[in-house]
Amino acid sequence: xxxxxxxxxxxxxxxxxxxxxxxxxxxxxxxxxxxxxxxxxxxxxxxxxxxxxxxxxxxxxxxxxxxxxxxxxxxxxxxxxxxxxxxxxxxxxxxxxxxxxxxxxxxxxxxxxxxxxxxxxxxxxxxxxxxxxxxxxxxxxxxxxxxxxxxxxxxxxxxxxxxxxxxxxxxxxxxxxxxxxxxxxxxxxxxxxxxxxxxxxxxxxxxxxxxxxxxxxxxxxxxxxxxxxxxxxxxxxxxxxxxxxxxxxxxxxxxxxxxxxxxxxxxxxxxxxxxxxxxxxxxxxxxxxxxxxxxxxxxxxxxxxxxxxxxxxxxxxxxxxxxxxxxxxxxxxxxxxxxxxxxxxxxxxxxxxxxxxxxxxxxxxxxxxxxxxxxxxxxxxxxxxxxxxxxxxxxxxxxxxxxxxxxxxxxxxxxxxxxxxxxxxxxxxxxxxxxxxxxxxxxxxxxxxxxxx
Numbered sequence: 002x003x004x005x006x007x008x009x010x011x012x013x014x015x016x017x018x019x020x021x022x023x024x025x026x027x028x029x030x031x032x033x034x035x036x037x038x039x040x041x042x043x044x045x046x047x048x049x050x051x052x053x054x055x056x057x058x059x060x061x062x063x064x065x066x067x068x069x070x071x072x073x074x075x076x077x078x079x080x081x082x083x084x085x086x087x088x089x090x091x092x093x094x095x096x097x098x099x100x101x102x103x104x105x106x107x108x109x110x111x112x113x114x115x116x117x118x119x120x121x122x123x124x125x126x127x128x129x130x131x132x133x134x135x136x137x138x139x140x141x142x143x144x145x146x147x148x149x150x151x152x153x154x155x156x157x158x159x160x161x162x163x164x165x166x167x168x169x170x171x172x173x174x175x176x177x178x179x180x181x182x183x184x185x186x187x188x189x190x191x192x193x194x195x196x197x198x199x200x201x202x203x204x205x206x207x208x209x210x211x212x213x214x215x216x217x218x219x220x221x222x223x224x225x226x227x228x229x230x231x232x233x234x235x236x237x238x239x240x241x242x243x244x245x246x247x248x249x250x251x252x253x254x255x256x257x258x259x260x261x262x263x264x265x266x267x268x269x270x271x272x273x274x275x276x277x278x279x280x281x282x283x284x285x286x287x288x289x290x291x292x293x294x295x296x297x298x299x300x301x302x303x304x305x306x307x308x309x310x311x312x313x314x315x316x317x318x319x320x321x322x323x324x325x326x327x328x329x330x331x332x333x334x335x336x337x338x339x340x341x342x343x344x345x346x347x348x349x350x351x352x353x354x355x356x357x358x359x360x361x362x363x364x365x366x367x368x369x370x371x372x373x374x375x376x377x378x379x380x381x382x383x384x385x386x387x388x389x390x391x392x393x394x395x396x397x398x399x400x401x402x403x404x405x406x407x408x409x410x411x412x413x414x415x416x417x418x419x420x421x422x423x424x425x426x427x428x429x430x431x432x433x434x435x436x437x438x439x440x441x442x443x444x445x446x447x448x449x450x451x452x453x454x
Contacts (some may be wrong), residue, residue: 048353055342
C-alpha cells in the first residue's frame with residue numbers, strides 16, 4: 002500500500018502575504034495536520050490466503066513375508082563338579098596394651114603489680130588544685146589594697162583642691178605599677194612552686210613504675226621456669242610409657258603374624274589342590290558338550306539363512322512396485338498445487354495494485370478538499386490557544402462537518418472500500434469452491450494427467 006506519510010507532513014508557507022492570505026494558509030495547514038494524524042482512512046487489500054492443498058492418496062507398503070525360522074533345540078549342559086568347600090585358616094589375634102599418659106600440668110600464672118599511670122599534665126592539675134587558691138587570694142588582697150590607696154589619694158587631693166592635678170594622676174599610676182609588679186611576683190612564685198612540686202611528684206611516679214616493672218619481670222621469669230620444669234617431667238614420663246607399650250605390642254603382633262602365616266599357607270595349599278582337580282574334570286566334560294551344541298547350531302543356521310533369502314527377494318519385488326506407483330501419484334499432485342498457488346499469487350498482486358493506486362489518488366483529493374475548507378473557514382470563530390474546537394485545531398465549526406467525517410463518508414471512499422472487500426471475499430470463495438470441486442485456481446477442470454487416484 003502506498004505510503005503518503007511524507008506528503009502529509011508538508012505544510013504551505015507564504016512570504017509577504019496579507020492577513021487574509023495568511024489566515025487562509027493557517028486554516029489549510031491545520032486541516033493538513035489533521036489529515037496527517039491518521040484522520041484519512043486508506044483502503045487495505047485483504048490478500049487471498051493459501052487454500053488447502055490437495056493430498057495424494059498413497060498406497061501403503063504391503064505386509065512383508067516373514068521367513069519361518071527353525072528354533073534351536075535346547076543345548077546340552079554339563080553339570081560341573083564343584084570343588085569341595087575351602088578350608089579356612091584360623092587366625093590368632095595379638096593382644097595389645099595402651100600406655101597410661103599423664104595430662105599436662107597446670108601452668109603457674111604470677112600476679113602483676115600495677116601502678117596507676119600518671120603524666121606531668123595530670124600531676125600539674127593535682128598540684129594546681131591546692132596551690133592556685135592561695136595565689137588567687139593574695140592577688141585579690143593586693144588589688145583591694147590598691148583600691149584603698151587610690152581612695153585615700155583622692156581624699157587627700159580633694160582636701161588640697163588638687164582633684165584634677167597631675168600629682169594625683171602620677172600617684173595613681175605609681176599605685177597601679179606597684180600592684181602589677183606585686184601580682185607578677187606572686188604569679189612567678191606560684192609557677193615556681195608548681196613546677197618544682199610537679200617535677201618531684203613525676204620523678205616519684207617513674208621510680209614506683211620502674212620498681213613495679215622489675216618485680217613483675219622477676220615474677221614472670223620464675224613462673225616460666227617452674228612451668229617448663231613441670232612440663233619436661235610429664236613429657237619424659239609419657240615418652241617412657243609409650244615406648245614400653247609399643248615394644249610389647251610389636252612383639253605380640255610379630256608372634257601372631259608368624260603363626261597366622263603358617264596356618265594360611267597350609268590352608269591355601271589344600272584348597273589349590275582341590276580346585277585344580279575339579280577344574281580338570283569339568284573342562285573335559287564341557288568340551289564334549291560344546292562340540293555337540295556347535296554342530297547342531299550350524300545346521301539350523303544354514304537352513305534359516307536359505308529361508309530368509311527367499312522371503313527378502315519376494316518382499317523387495319512388492320516394495321518396488323508400490324514405490325513406483327506412489328511416485329507417480331505425488332508428481333501429479335505437486336503439479337496441480339503449484340499451478341493453483343501461482344494463480345492465487347497473480348490475483349493478489351493485481352488487487353494490491355488497485356488498492357495502492359486508490360490510496361495514491363486519495364491524498365490528492367484530500368488536499369483539494371482541504372483547500373476548499375480553508376476558504377470556507379474564513380468566517381468561522383477562532384477559540385484561541387492553538388487548540389480547542391471539536392478537533393483540537395484551534396477553530397470551531399458546525400458539528401458533523403470535519404474533514405475526516407467528510408472523507409470517510411464520501412461516495413468515492415465508500416465505493417472503493419466496498420469493491421475491495423467484495424473482490425477479496427469473492428476471490429477467496431471462488432478459490433475454495435474450485436479446490437473443493439477439483440478445479441484449479443482459475444475454475445478450470447484439471448487434465449486427465451492431473452486426476453488424483
